Amino acid sequence: MSTTGQLPKFPAPAAAGPSPRTLTTTVPKEYVHKTALSEVLLTSWQETAPDVHTVTAEWPRAHTFYSSRNRLHDPLLLVETIRQTIPLLSHLAYNVPFGHQLIWDHFTYSLDPEALRTETAPTEIELRIVCSDIKRRKDTLSALTMDVEATRNGVRLGSAVARFTSHAPAIYRRLRGEYGDAREAMARAVPLPPPVAPRRVARAQFESVMLSPTDTRNRWQLRTDTTHPVIFDHPVDHAPGMLLLEAAHQAVHAVLHPLQVIPVGLSTVFTRYAELDAPCWIEATVLGRPEGEEETGADAGEDAGAQALAAAGADAGPGAGEKAEFPVEFLPGSAPQPDAFGLLHARVTAHQNGRELFSATVAAHPLGDRSAAESGAEWDWGAGAETDRDSGTESASGTDRGTAPGTGSGTGSGTAPGASGMRPETGAESLSATRGDSRTNLG
Numbered sequence: 282m283s284t285t286g287q288l289p290k291f292p293a294p295a296a297a298g299p300s301p302r303t304l305t306t307t308v309p310k311e312y313v314h315k316t317a318l319s320e321v322l323l324t325s326w327q328e329t330a331p332d333v334h335t336v337t338a339e340w341p342r343a344h345t346f347y348s349s350r351n352r353l354h355d356p357l358l359l360v361e362t363i364r365q366t367i368p369l370l371s372h373l374a375y376n377v378p379f380g381h382q383l384i385w386d387h388f389t390y391s392l393d394p395e396a397l398r399t400e401t402a403p404t405e406i407e408l409r410i411v412c413s414d415i416k417r418r419k420d421t422l423s424a425l426t427m428d429v430e431a432t433r434n435g436v437r438l439g440s441a442v443a444r445f446t447s448h449a450p451a452i453y454r455r456l457r458g459e460y461g462d463a464r465e466a467m468a469r470a471v472p473l474p475p476p477v478a479p480r481r482v483a484r485a486q487f488e489s490v491m492l493s494p495t496d497t498r499n500r501w502q503l504r505t506d507t508t509h510p511v512i513f514d515h516p517v518d519h520a521p522g523m524l525l526l527e528a529a530h531q532a533v534h535a536v537l538h539p540l541q542v543i544p545v546g547l548s549t550v551f552t553r554y555a556e557l558d559a560p561c562w563i564e565a566t567v568l569g570r571p572e573g574e575e576e577t578g579a580d581a582g583e584d585a586g587a588q589a590l591a592a593a594g595a596d597a598g599p600g601a602g603e604k605a606e607f608p609v610e611f612l613p614g615s616a617p618q619p620d621a622f623g624l625l626h627a628r629v630t631a632h633q634n635g636r637e638l639f640s641a642t643v644a645a646h647p648l649g650d651r652s653a654a655e656s657g658a659e660w661d662w663g664a665g666a667e668t669d670r671d672s673g674t675e676s677a678s679g680t681d682r683g684t685a686p687g688t689g690s691g692t693g694s695g696t697a698p699g700a701s702g703m704r705p706e707t708g709a710e711s712l713s714a715t716r717g718d719s720r721t722n723l724g
Contacts, residue, residue, distance in 0.1 A: 305324055305339070306324065307321040307322075307323060307324055307339075308321065308323045308324065308325070308326065308369060311379070312368060312369045312372055312373065313365035313368055313369055314365075314368045314383075314515075315365075315514050315515075316514050316515045317510070317514055319345075320511060320514060321365070322338045322339065322340065322358075322361065322362050322365055323336055323337070323338050323362070323365050323366065323369060324337045324338060324339050325337045326366075326369060326370070326373060326374075328374055332411065332412040332413065332415070333409070333410070333411050333412075334366075334370060334374060334408075334409075334410045334412070335407065335408070335409055335410075336366050336369065336370075336407075336408045336410060337405070337406065337407050337408070338362045338365075338405075338406040338407075338408065339403050339404065339405055339406070340354060340358050340362075340403060340404040340406060341403055342399060342400075342401075342402070342403055342404075344358065345510075345511065346489060346509075346510075346511040346512070347361065347511075348484075348485065348489075349399045350483055350543075351541070351543070351648055351649075352398060352399050353394060353397040353398060353399065353543055354397040354398075354399055354404065356390075356392060356397065356530070356543065356544050356545070357523070357526060357527060357530060359390065359392055359406075359431060359438065359439055359441075360388075360390060360441075360523070360526060361523060362406060362408070362431075363390070363408065363427075363429055363431075363441050363443060364522075364523065366408060366410060366427070366429075367383055367427070367443065367445055368383055370410065370412070370427075371383055371422060371425075371447060374412075375415075375422040375425070376421075376422070377421065377422050377447050378421075378449075380450050381421075381447050381448060381449055381450065381453075382447070382448040382450070382453040383445055383446070383447050383448075384445060384446045384447075384448065385443065385444070385445050385522050385551055386424075386444040386445060386446060386550075386551065387442075387443075387444050387548075387549065387550045387551070388441070388442070388443050388444075388522075388526075388547075388548075388549050388551075389441060389442045389443075389546075389547065389548040389549070390439060390440070390441040390442075390546065390547055391439055391440055391441075391545060391546040391644075392431075392438055392439030392440075392545055392546070393437060393438060393439060393545075394543050394545050394646050396433050396436055396437065396438040396439070397438075397543070404433060405433065405434065406431060406432070406433055406438065407431070407432050407433075408429055408430070408431050409429070409430045409432075410427050410428070410429050411427070411428045412425055412426065412427055412428075413425075413426050413428065414426040414444075418449075421447070421449070422447050423446060423447055423448075424444070424445070424446045424447065425444075425445060425447075426442065426443070426444045427441075427442070427443045427444075427445075428440075428441075428442055429441040429442070429443070457518060457554075460518055460519070460554070460556060461518055462518060463516035463517050463518040464516050466517075466518040466519065466556070466557050466558070467507045467513075467516060467517070467518075467557060469557060469558040470505060470507050470557040470558065471505070471557070471558060471559065471560055473504055473505070473506055474493035474502050474504060475493055475494075476490035476492065476493060476504060477490060477492050477493065477494050477501065477535065481534065481535050481538050482531035482532075482534045482535050483530075483531070483534040483541075484531070488506070488509070490504060490531070491503060491504050491524060491527050491528040491531050492504060492528060492531050492532065492535060492563060495562075499532075499535070499536050499564060499565050499566070500562060500563070500564045501528075501532065501535070501562070501563045501564075502560050502561070502562060502563070503520065503524070503525075503528055503555070503560070503561035503562070503563055503631065505520050505524065505555075505557060505561070507557070512524045512527070518557075519554040519555055519556055519557060520554075520555035520556075520557060520561065522551065524555075525549075525551070525555060525631060525638075525639050526547070526549070526641075528563050528629075528631070529547065529549070529563075529629040529639075529641045529643060530544050530547075530643070532563050532564075532565040532627070532629045533565060533627045533629065533643045533645055535565065536565040536566070536567055536627055537567065537617065537625060537627070537645065540625075540647060541647070541648040541649055542625060542645035542646060542647050542648060543645065543646050543648055544643050544644070544645050544646075545624065545644055545645065545646045546624075546643065546644035547641055547642070547643045547644070548641065548642050549639065549640065549641035549642075550639070550640055550641075551638070551639050552637060552638060552639065552640075553633075553636055553637070553638045553639075554638070555631060555633060555638050555639070556633060559633055559634055560633070561631055561632070561633045561638065562631065562632045562633070563629065563630070563631050564629070564630050564631075564632070565627050565628070565629045566627060566628045566629075567617045567625070567626075567627050568617075568626040568627060568628055568642075569617065569618050619647070623646070623647065624644045624645065624646060625644070625645045625646075625647065626642065626643070626644055626645070627642070627643050627645070628640070628641070628642050628643075629641045629642075629643060
C-alpha cells in the first residue's frame with residue numbers, strides 16, 4: 282500500500298464559474314526545515330514502492346535569492362529542491378525524529394540547461410527518488426543514499442545523487458563539542474567582508490554575493506552573512522552547505538569572467554565543518570581539456586546534463602556515477618578550452634585554518650557568443666590585488682579595506698540545509714570523530 286504525504290484536499294468554496302479539482306499547497310515547512318513558508322518548494326510526496334518516492338515541487342517565476350538569469354532558472358533551485366526532500370523523506374518515510382541533525386556527505390547533480398527556461402507561470406517539477414544503502418542505528422535511520430531523476434512537464438530536467446547521515450542530538454553534541462550551540466556560534470561569526478562586484482558572479486545585488494576579493498587571483502574569502510533571510514533561515518552552528526554550493530557556483534562565474542556560463546553539473550565532497558568564527562577561503566582553478574582529447578564536433582547544448590554528470594561525478598563517492606577522467610589543470614595565459622561536448626570545467630575548494638573543508642568539480646555551459654573570451658580579449662589572468670570597480674573596494678587577504686552595500690557585522694540568526702564531509706562509517710556510525718571531522722547540516 283502506498284503512503285502519501287499530500288495534505289488533505291479541502292473542497293473549493295462555492296463560486297461562480299468552474300472550480301479546480303484539487304487545491305495545491307506546500308508541504309508543512311517543518312518537514313523541510315524552513316521557518317519561512319515562502320521558502321518551501323515542495324508540494325506533495327508519495328511512496329510508490331518500497332524506498333521509491335515521488336515528490337512534486339513548484340518553482341516561483343522569480344525567487345528572491347535563486348534568481349533567474351538569461352531567462353533561465355538558477356540551477357541551485359534544483360539543488361535546494363532536492364535538499365528539501367532529504368528532511369521530508371527522513372521524517373515522513375523513515376521516521377527520523379525532529380531534532381536529529383541531517384548531514385550531507387557527498388552530492389552530485391547534472392541538468393539540461395534547456396529545461397531551465399523560465400515561462401509566464403511557475404514551474405512544476407516532479408522528482409522520482411530511489412533510496413538505497415540504508416543504514417540504521419537501533420532501528421533509527423543513520424545514513425541513506427538518494428538517486429534522483431527530475432522532470433519538468435514530463436521532460437528530463439536533471440539527475441542527482443545525494444548521500445547523507447542522520448545524528449541523534451546526543452551524538453551531534455558529542456561530535457561538535459563547544460561548537461554545537463548554534464546561537465553562540467553565530468554570535469562569534471567573523472565580520473562580514475566587502476563583496477566582489479555582483480556582475481562578476483552572475484548576481485544583481487551585493488547582498489547576494491558570497492565572495493570577497495583577496496590579494497590572490499582566483500582566491501576569495503567566503504562571505505558568511507548570518508542575517509541572510511534565505512541561506513540562514515534559522516540558527517545553525519556552522520556555514521550551511523547551500524552557502525558553500527552557492528560560493529562554488531559564484532567562484533566558477535568569477536574565474537571564467539567575462540564569459541557568461543551556466544553551471545550544468547557539480548560533484549562535491551564535504552570533509553569538515555566550515556566554522557563561523559574563522560575566515561574560510563574559496564579557490565577556483567580552470568581545468569583544461571584532457572591530453573589527447575580531440576574535438577568531436579558535438580553540439581555544446583546536446584545532452585549537456587548527461588555529459589556534465591559523467592564529468593562531474595567522478596569523485597562524488599559511492600553511487601555518484603561512473604568514474605570519469607577529470608580535465609587537466611588549465612595553465613593561465615589563454616582562454617580556457619571546452620571539452621568535446623562544449624563544456625568548461627573548474628575545480629573549487631574551501632579551506633579554513635589550513636585544512637580543506639570542501640572540494641567540488643563544476644561543469645559549465647557557455648552562454649551566447651564565446652568569441653571574445655576565446656580570443657583572449659578582456660581575459661583577466663593577471664596577478665596581484667583584485668580591484669572591484671563596482672564595489673569600490675580592494676582585497677587584502679582577510680582585511681576589510683572598505684565597505685560596500687551588503688556588508689555588516691555578520692551577526693544574526695538563521696541557518697539553511699547544508700552539507701558535510703564525514704563518511705557515515707566514520708561519523709554517523711561511530712563517536713570517534715572530532716567536531717572538525719564532518720560535513721554540513723541539512724537544517
